[in-house]
Amino acid sequence: MPTDSTPIAKVSEAPTNPGAAPRQKRFDVADLYRGPASTGEAVAGPGAIPLDEKLRQAYFWIVNHAIISPHYDLEYNTDKPPQVFTFGDAKAKLSLPSGQSYSSFVLVPLLNFAVRRRCLLVGGPGRGKTASATLMGILAGYSVREVRRGMQHGQPQMTISDLIGNPLPADLVAAQKMDDIRIAWRKWLSMRVKIIDEYNRIPTRTQSALLTVMGDNYAEILDQIYECPESAWFLTANDDAGGGTYQVIEALRDRIDVVVHTLHFNNRFVDELLTRIEENLKPEEVMPAAIIFNEAEIDRMGDAVREVEFAPALRRRLEFFASQFEFFEPAAEQLEYKTKDTAKLSGIDFRALTALDTGKDKVKDIGAATKNGFSVRALMTVLVFAKALAWFRGYKAVTLDDLRNIVPFVLHDKLVPDTEAPFFDAAGNQVYRVDRVGWIRRLFDLSCAEFDRLSLDKDDPVTALETEFDGGLQGVSEAEARARLVKIERLLAEWGKGRKLYGPMFDDILKLKYLHQRYTNYLAWLLIR
Amino acid sequence: MSAIFRDALLARRERFNALFAEARHYQPQLDGAAFGCVLIDSVAPLVEAAAAAGADAGEVSDGLYTVALELYGHGMLGPERNDPWVTAGWTAMTGLAGPLGRAPRRVTAAVSNALRNLGQTPGARPAEWIAGLRACAEIMDEPETLLRAGQALAWRCGMAHYRPDALAILAALPAELAARVLGLPDPVRVPEALGRMAVDPWHDPGQPAHPARLTRVARVGGFRGFGGVFLAPPAVTLLDGELHARDGNSEGGIWRVCADAFGATFHRTVIDKWTEAGTRGSPFKLVKGRVSKVGASEADFPDLAVVTSVAANATTLAATTPLSHYIWLVAAG
Structure with missing residues (x-):
């Protein structure tokens, strides 16, 4: 673990997350110039430290020197179990993790920086949201001044011109056609880190322009287009629940990939604040050059993250978890439409519909605790951020802990709780009406427990059929195709014998229908060939 | 302290004070007076030398201040605790004024680290290395090329494990600079010397030839x-x-x-x-x-x-x- 006793310009020494040491080191003449003094330049080429190591060094520099966030809420354990202590009448738990653990408030924005997505930092005023976003801009190689000038501050009078740019007045008068009108685009559009401070204070119309930039990566005025570079976005909001000056349009909220809460300031660290005041310390002014990423490195980070393996067994757990939420039996007659999305589109009161959903244990059915399901975008974001977290930790494959730790931050604003659902009335669950991160993590744990109870790791008939199908249809004989169709029909018939219908089975049934269709079509093709 | 260095410090006073305060926050034992001695004894002569060679004294001061503070924090530069080779190196770097003025932080940090590494390697010869680097700087003021020559020079000064990399570096260096590294009076002899050294680890082109036995x-x-x-x-x-x-x-x-x-x-x-x-x-x-x-x-x-x-x-x-x-x-x- 890096220590606090290093001077601010010094980054934590590699390896920050030590594994087994290489046995035979290749000698590298570049080592001659490595040592206690930092050259202030990122080393390029074969002698450069790996990018995941550099990102960890950036993380430790930020938590040790810049953002006072002495929290380790993203917990990891080694083979040794954590030590758990309980406090107070309510038995509040504290666990001391046995592995290297992290502060979500610093790590999640850092991962967002690495994969260039959109991160919302929420929390009360003066808790470090803007400071954290500013540091991300400096990490991308911008000066403090550039980051501050490029930061867009949401305010009720903000116009589209304020946000994106304006046509040159002379061209407006002299232009014979639209193409002749030159636009003075705002400089922030060209930055690789984009910061929107208090985005929920931006007027609705301007939010729509922001949506285009955020979602489609271009800006448009008077038919003129500005293509933005791929960027990491950081938005801040004091109140994520829509309490800003303007209601945030849903499409814009949906574009946000991860949401991270500011954690409280531990008052045992007031001395740090005092020193900063007395000695006029400004960490953002003195970020070590060794942890600053250039454009090519940021590109390479994205590539490296994509290469991290997401094993099929883990993918199944994620599928099982995700499939819990969309199914909503009272929403339609035809199975495909029995979804919460159908219910939402109907405009009918959700509570009135949930009253029709009877016969199931609504405490055990975690799908009954939400008003919606996963979007494809949310699922893709889970995959990307889980890979990013594993990569950050120096792993080549995503672990279950990575998935468990990242899911709450991705689904924070995507999974809407039905706080009147019986789940929240169950003993010990009331707190989840308030604690969104804890609630989602609890849902994930319950889903994994159910997955284990059903032994789906070992015995999953749909996976077996999928594997068979993934082998390809080429060369499958008519008899074989018919046999597979029979297998699917038998399985459906067996499932139809009275088991209650829950989300995962809903997806499985539809998958079986898909496979049945593919075989049916194949069989038809075989017969007319 | 010269007016040049004093003005450079004054111009960036706030930043320098913040850097020191930040460092002392994490290393409370850092002493302002002792670091002042480092600035006067080690940093000022280099800034003055680089300024005399045409460099911007402010930029050079900024780079050197950062490195000096780091080294002071590590007990490698300073009146009470220091690494004698690093301390000597900062004195000797007045002979690198040209490259130092172009890349002050890069050069001083690299030279300091190199001297530390040479000093900690039994049998290596740091004094010979810094003298050799000064000789190279007489004909080369481009920092990166000079530092590459320094890597090859480290091999000649006892870092035998750098041999393959050093030979490759020497082959890519300008012949005149490679000749300086190898101690050859005539750059024309460089290719032949490299060819012999590649096959015979005991060949020293700087030594007179004698029958092999x-x-x-x-x-x-x-x-x-x-x-x-x-x-x-x-x-x-x-x-x-x-x-x-x-x-x-x-x-x-x-x-x-x-x-x-x-x-x-x-x-x-x-x-x-x-x-x-x-x-x-x-x-x-x-x-x-x-x-x-x-x-x-x-x-x-x-x-x-x-x-x-x-x-x-x-x-x-x-x-x-x-x-x-x-x-x-x-x-x-």
């Missing part, structure tokens, strides 16, 4: 109690073509040994299995103190009459004896 080219290792490497008389072998040494019996530590005409370095390592190498597959033979090599005359080495282990590759025979902590290296030198 088998000789003890080096005696490396030694007793740890006297500053050497081994606790017990060692044994040698070849693993993947590289010379390795073991401390005493099979329980001892293992080192990879890099040795050539310019020095020898030992590097702790872990291996799967120790196997005796002997002289098989090599042009050498050792029988009762008499060493022979295909294509060279025989020579007697009475100290090697009784040996505990022998290993040889195409150019070098290594042998150990029962009563010595040294490894004998014999080659046609």
Whole structure:
């Protein structure tokens, strides 16, 4: 673990997350110039430290020197179990993790920086949201001044011109056609880190322009287009629940990939604040050059993250978890439409519909605790951020802990709780009406427990059929195709014998229908060939 | 303190104070007065030298202040605690004014780290290195090229493990600069010297040529109690073509040994299995103190009459004896 006793310009020494040491080191003449003094330049080429190591060094520099966030809420354990202590009448738990653990408030924005997505930092005023976003801009190689000038501050009078740019007045008068009108685009559009401070204070119309930039990566005025570079976005909001000056349009909220809460300031660290005041310390002014990423490195980070393996067994757990939420039996007659999305589109009161959903244990059915399901975008974001977290930790494959730790931050604003659902009335669950991160993590744990109870790791008939199908249809004989169709029909018939219908089975049934269709079509093709 | 340096400090006073305050926040023992001495004794002369060479005194001060603060924090520069080689290096860097003015932080940090590494490598010669670098700076003020020359120079100053990289660097350097590194008066001789050094680790182009004969080219290792490497008389072998040494019996530590005409370095390592190498597959033979090599005359080495282990590759025979902590290296030198 890096220590606090290093001077601010010094980054934590590699390896920050030590594994087994290489046995035979290749000698590298570049080592001659490595040592206690930092050259202030990122080393390029074969002698450069790996990018995941550099990102960890950036993380430790930020938590040790810049953002006072002495929290380790993203917990990891080694083979040794954590030590758990309980406090107070309510038995509040504290666990001391046995592995290297992290502060979500610093790590999640850092991962967002690495994969260039959109991160919302929420929390009360003066808790470090803007400071954290500013540091991300400096990490991308911008000066403090550039980051501050490029930061867009949401305010009720903000116009589209304020946000994106304006046509040159002379061209407006002299232009014979639209193409002749030159636009003075705002400089922030060209930055690789984009910061929107208090985005929920931006007027609705301007939010729509922001949506285009955020979602489609271009800006448009008077038919003129500005293509933005791929960027990491950081938005801040004091109140994520829509309490800003303007209601945030849903499409814009949906574009946000991860949401991270500011954690409280531990008052045992007031001395740090005092020193900063007395000695006029400004960490953002003195970020070590060794942890600053250039454009090519940021590109390479994205590539490296994509290469991290997401094993099929883990993918199944994620599928099982995700499939819990969309199914909503009272929403339609035809199975495909029995979804919460159908219910939402109907405009009918959700509570009135949930009253029709009877016969199931609504405490055990975690799908009954939400008003919606996963979007494809949310699922893709889970995959990307889980890979990013594993990569950050120096792993080549995503672990279950990575998935468990990242899911709450991705689904924070995507999974809407039905706080009147019986789940929240169950003993010990009331707190989840308030604690969104804890609630989602609890849902994930319950889903994994159910997955284990059903032994789906070992015995999953749909996976077996999928594997068979993934082998390809080429060369499958008519008899074989018919046999597979029979297998699917038998399985459906067996499932139809009275088991209650829950989300995962809903997806499985539809998958079986898909496979049945593919075989049916194949069989038809075989017969007319 | 000169007006140039004083003005440079004043111009960035707030930043410099913030940097020191930040550093002291995490290292409360840092003393402002002592760091002031570092600025006056070590930083000011370099800033003045670089400014005289046409550099921006403010930029140079900024870079040097940062490095000096780091080194002071690590106890490598300062009136009370310091690394003598690093301290000497900061004095000597007035001879690098040109490259230092172009990349103040890069050059001072790299030179400081290099001197630290050379100073901590037994047998390496940091004083020779910094003198050599100054000689190179007389004809090269482009920082990166000079630092590459410094890497090759480190090999010549005892960092034997850098040999392959250094040869590659020398081949890519301007001939005049490579000649300076190799101690050759005439750059025309560089290609021939590199060609010979590539095949013969015991060839030193800076030394006068003489007929090749088998000789003890080096005696490396030694007793740890006297500053050497081994606790017990060692044994040698070849693993993947590289010379390795073991401390005493099979329980001892293992080192990879890099040795050539310019020095020898030992590097702790872990291996799967120790196997005796002997002289098989090599042009050498050792029988009762008499060493022979295909294509060279025989020579007697009475100290090697009784040996505990022998290993040889195409150019070098290594042998150990029962009563010595040294490894004998014999080659046609």
